[in-house]
């Protein structure tokens with residue numbers, strides 16, 4: 607397929623709209639890959655190297671990656687809106703006791719959820735030993751009052 611025939615075709619979300627520059631080849635080696643102009647499904651225009659498109663390394667302007675990150679972050683459904691009680695507890699814990707929270711819990715809400723289980727009604731997060739930090743061994747849901 608000639609480069610010019612790529613115009614109008616799709617690489618993932620990117621539709622090729624023009625050839626910006628062709629390949630520069632010297633002694634059978636690519637000195638410069640062709641550069642193509644493309645418009646993403648989301649409307650963003652950009653310029654992309656032909657080889658990274660062909661390898662499948664570039665399939666959107668970057669919006670696809672952003673959506674994946676968001677999806678991974680929110681797929682547990684606890685972040686809301688509105689956030690669930692355990693999610694609010696996690697946020698509060700980080701906000702007020704960030705330094706004392708174990709790295710594993712800081713890293714991901716899901717780690718916290720898996721370790722401690724969903725929050726029963728009328729409970730609060732309690733540190734068993736107040737001198738120790740927030741981690742799996744030292745925390746429990748305790749009945750209010």
Ligand SMILES: [Zn+2]
Nearest residue numbers: 646648667669
């Ligand atoms: Zn896009």
